[in-house]
Each structure stands twice: as C-alpha cells, then as structure tokens.
Amino acid sequence: xxxxxxxxxxxxxxxxxxxxxxxxxxxxxxxxxxxxxxxxxxxxxxxxxxxxxxxxxxxxxxxxxxxxxxxxxxxxxxxxxxxxxxxxxxxxxxxxxxxxxxxxxxxxxxxxxxxxxxxxxxxxxxxxxxxxxxxxxxxxxxxxxxxxxxxxxxxxxxxxxxxxxxxxxxxxxxxxxxxxxxxxxxxxxxxxxxxxxxxxxxxxxxxxxxxxxxxxxxxxxxxxxxxxxxxxxxxxxxxxxxxxxxxxxxxxxxxxxxxxxxxxxxxxxxxxxxxxxxxxxxxxxxxxxxxxxxxxxxxxxxxxxxxxxxxxxxxxxxxxxxxxxxxxxxxxxxxxxxxxxxxxxxxxxxxxxxxxxxxxxxxxxxxxxxxxxxxxxxxxxxxxxxxxxxxxxxxxxxxxxxxxxxxxxxxxxxxxxxxxxxxxxxxxxxxxxxxx
Numbered sequence: 001x002x003x004x005x006x007x008x009x010x011x012x013x014x015x016x017x018x019x020x021x022x023x024x025x026x027x028x029x030x031x032x033x034x035x036x037x038x039x040x041x042x043x044x045x046x047x048x049x050x051x052x053x054x055x056x057x058x059x060x061x062x063x064x065x066x067x068x069x070x071x072x073x074x075x076x077x078x079x080x081x082x083x084x085x086x087x088x089x090x091x092x093x094x095x096x097x098x099x100x101x102x103x104x105x106x107x108x109x110x111x112x113x114x115x116x117x118x119x120x121x122x123x124x125x126x127x128x129x130x131x132x133x134x135x136x137x138x139x140x141x142x143x144x145x146x147x148x149x150x151x152x153x154x155x156x157x158x159x160x161x162x163x164x165x166x167x168x169x170x171x172x173x174x175x176x177x178x179x180x181x182x183x184x185x186x187x188x189x190x191x192x193x194x195x196x197x198x199x200x201x202x203x204x205x206x207x208x209x210x211x212x213x214x215x216x217x218x219x220x221x222x223x224x225x226x227x228x229x230x231x232x233x234x235x236x237x238x239x240x241x242x243x244x245x246x247x248x249x250x251x252x253x254x255x256x257x258x259x260x261x262x263x264x265x266x267x268x269x270x271x272x273x274x275x276x277x278x279x280x281x282x283x284x285x286x287x288x289x290x291x292x293x294x295x296x297x298x299x300x301x302x303x304x305x306x307x308x309x310x311x312x313x314x315x316x317x318x319x320x321x322x323x324x325x326x327x328x329x330x331x332x333x334x335x336x337x338x339x340x341x342x343x344x345x346x347x348x349x350x351x352x353x354x355x356x357x358x359x360x361x362x363x364x365x366x367x368x369x370x371x372x373x374x375x376x377x378x379x380x381x382x383x384x385x386x387x388x389x390x391x392x393x394x395x396x397x398x399x400x401x402x403x404x405x406x407x408x409x410x411x412x413x414x415x416x417x418x419x420x421x422x423x424x425x426x427x428x429x430x431x432x433x434x435x436x
Contacts, residue, residue, distance in 0.1 A: 031088065032085065032088035035084050035085075035088050036081045036082075036084050036085045036088065037081070038084075039077075039080040039081050039083070039084035040077045040078065040080060040081035041077070042080075043073070043076055043077040043080040043081075044073045044074055044076070044077035047072075047073040047076055047077070048068060048073045051064050051067055051068070051072075051073065052064045052068070062140075062143075063136075063140060066136050066139050066140055067136055070132050070135045070136050070139070071132060072129070072132045072133065072136060075125065075128050075129045075132050076129055078125050078128075079122070079125045079126060079128075079129055082118065082121055082122045082125055083122065085118065086118060086119075086122060112177065116174060116175050116176065116177050117175060119174045120171045120172075120174040120175040123167070123170060123171055123174055124167050124171050127163045127166065127167045130163060131160060131163055134156050134159055134160065135156075137152075137156070138152060138153055138156040149215060149218055150212050150215070151212065151218065151219055151237045152212075153236070153237055153238055153239070154204070154205065154208035154211075154212070154237060154238055154239040154256065155208065155212075155239075157238060157239035157240075158201070158205045158208070158239050161201065161239075200240065200255070200257075201239070201240070203256075203257040204239050204240045204255065204256040204257050205239065206257070206260075207256045207257035207259065207260035207261075208237075208239060208256055208260075210260045211237065211256070211259065211260055216259070216260065216266070217234055217237065217242065217259060217266060218234065218237075218268065219234050219235065219236065219237060220233060220234060221233065221234045221266055221267070221268045222234075222266075222267040222268070222271070223244065223264050223265060223266045223267065224264060224265040224267075225244075225254060225259070225263060225264035225265075227263060228252055228254050228258075229246075229252055230244045230246065230252040230254060230264070231246055231247065232244050232245045232246035232247050232252070233245050235251075237256070238256070239256065240255065240256060241253040241254060241255060241256060242254045242255075242256055242259050247402075270400055271400055273371075273373075273374070273396075274371065274398065274400065275371030275373070275374045275396030275397060275398060275400065276396060276397050276399070276400045276405050277374075277394075277395075277396055277397075278393065278394075278395045278396065278397050278409055278412065279392065279393070279394050279395075280392070280393055280409075280413055281381065281390040281391060281392045281393075282390070282391045282393075282413075282416055282417060282420060282427070283384075283388040283389070283390055283427060283428040284353070284388070284389045284390075284391060284420065284425050284426065284427060284428055285387075285388070285389070285425075285426040285427065285428045285429070286383065286387055286388075286389050287426070288352075288424060288425045288426035289351055289352065289353045289389070289425070290351060290352060290424070291349040291350070291351055291352075292313075292349065292350055292351065292352050292355065292424075294314065294317055294318065294321070296352065296424065297310055297313060297314040297317065298314065300355060300422075300423070301314060303359065303422075305359055305362040305363060305366065306355060306358055306359050306362060309355075309358060310355065313350055313355075317349060320349075352423045352424045352425055353380075353389075353423075353425065355423060356391070356419070356420060356423040356425055357378055357380065357391065359419065359423070360378040360391070360393060360416065360419075361376075361378045364376040364377075364378060364393065364395050368398075369397055369398055369399075369408055369412070370395050370396065370397060370398070371395075371396040371397065371398050374395065374396025375394055375395070375396065376394075376395050376396075377392075377393075377394040377395070378391065378392070378393055378394075379391075379392050379394070380392075386428075386430055387428070388428035388430075389428070393416065397409065397412075
C-alpha cells in the first residue's frame, strides 16, 4: 500500500514538473481551467438572474421559483463548463502539444480514456438538463386545471426511463470509445429479453395513455375498487401505480394497467353534476291504509302543497254523500251506514296512501335542497313477504359533501316518517310472531 502511494505521488510530482517545463502547455491548461470556471459561474449566475427578471416582469414568478428550485441553471452551468473544457482543449491545441511531446502507449491510452470520459460526461449532463426540464414541466402542469384533468406524471416517468436507458447505452459506448449506433443496433438482438423485463412498464405506459386520453381517472376523483380494497380519493397517478387515499387515511396502490382494465366505480360524475343520490324507502303497514273520511280530508286540506287537490276531493266526496243520502231516505240509520260503506267503492274516495304519495311528489318538486335536474321519483314498490309496503323516494340532493349530505339525508328521512303519521299511516313493525 505504501509503495503504491509513493508511486502515485511520484507520478503526480513528475506530471506537475512536466507541465511546468512546458510553458505553452502549462499556460494553455491554466487558461482552460479559468475558462471552465468562468463558464460555470457566469452561466449559472446570469441564467438565474435572467430567468427571475424575465418571468417576474410577466407576473410569472411561480415559474421562476420552480425553475430555480429544480436547479435548472446549475445543471446548465455544469454543461457549459464541460462544453467549454472540450472547446478549450481544441482551441489551445492541448491535444497537439501532448502528442508532440511523444506520449508512450500507456500515457496515450490514459489520455484517450480521459477524452472519452469527457464526451460521455457531456452527453450525460445533457440528459440531466433534460431531466430537470421535464421535472419543471411536470410540476407546472400539475398545478393547472389541465394538469388535474390530464396528468402527465406517467409520461414524465416514462421519458425519464428512456433518458436513463439512453444514458446507460450511449454513455457506456462513448466511455469505451465505441460508436453509440453500434450499441443501439446490438440491443435489437436482446429485444425479446427487454420486452420481458420492461413488460410491466410498457403495459403501464399504454394504460396511462388510455387513462389520460379517455379521462378515466383524475387526481382528486373518488373511486371504488373492491378488488384492491380502494374506496377514497386519487392522490397520484404515476407510470406504474395509482395511489388512492381511503377515507380511513390508509393508502392503496393499484397497478396502472389494472386500473385501465376497468372494474372500478368513479364518483366524478356525481361531483360534476352537483347532486348526490338519495334513495330510501319507508316501510308502511298495510293495515293502516284506508279511505279518507270527510273529517280526515278536512284536516289534510290545510297542507299547502296538496291543498287544491284535497279540496277538490273533499267537494266530490260531499256531493257523493249527498246523493247517497237522498237515495237512502226512509232507511234506518244502521242500514244507511252499511249501504254508504259498501257504496264507498263506487265513489270518489281516495286512500290516505294516495294522498301521502301525492304530497311526497309535490314535496320533492318544490324543496330547494333537491337538485332540480336530477330524477325526482316517488314510487310504491311490491309488498314484501312480511307484509310491509315500501314507498321509495328517489332524488338527488344539492350537497355532495359527505357530512352535509348525511345530515341532510337524515333530516329528510325523519321528516318523511313524521309526515306519514299525519296521513294516518303507520310504519311497519315486525312483531315476535313475524306479523306486522
């Protein structure tokens, strides 16, 4: 180890002495180092100030902040320094002076390796600059409305993968002094292996095109995918996975290509529509359904939403009863009541269930909490096996926020239950023997 250290030290001292003995070569190298340093400092400083000033002038300081935070001027400064080094070596005839001094085979091989390393470094730094620019574009796009609708993070990740692949292939070829095209051509023979290795990446990239092009999923969408236990908001769409934060704050990751295959529910339509569905049924007892008497109709005539309809029914019932009274003149009271009860089926009598449904229909048409463009339906479902009669209310509420929606739903359902009692209808309650 000590011998190696002494050997390296001796070589370094000998190399410095060699440079000092050749004033032209030493001066050229000194000017080259100075030019490289100035190129880096000036490029970085001037670009930083120019970008900040130009973007501030057009009120886009946010772009300047992203560009500087992503270190774009710094990466360009490194590229400028390497480009200046390559240029200076030729401008000051450094290579010619080295060759004129008669380098031996080992020294020439070392010199060529250094020049190859310089070429490879220039190429890799160019890829680094492109990577920084991709990061800037992705971050700026993500903060816009278009970025929410058409996320490009997957494309950026795929482009970075391409840059890394090119850097590995072409950078290695430049480093060993081979033609990059020969290296790229040689990869064709390994296409089957590469397809197998990058299968998931290619599937994810194609899935990303489908997701973005068809707008299947956006950041911020509420989706459900029971297969993966996902029920929450999309927080990130990447090349390989889509991240979903469930409502219990757990994070679920789903392969992008699996999401593109379908099998999930997206609630975006509800949000864009501005209404959330309310679909609940009130179970009524069949035993409480009956014809409305005159007294019952008189009480219901004070309900504004159905006042005109009830008054019309009340007038028709009074006329019908007057007609029956004339026909049963001279008949005993008990017999008259029996006749009127039987003939009620021939009259205009309506049931309390009819009027309750009518009231619910008028209510859902007039209440401001119900979305005017959504379906507003009140319907009677088939009687259940246990004898319960379901009345379903199918509407859309204006508020789609979870807590507000639940509060509004609870209040409305309680109101509908209480309204049923006003019409003389009883809720179905199953007794121990199974009968309502």
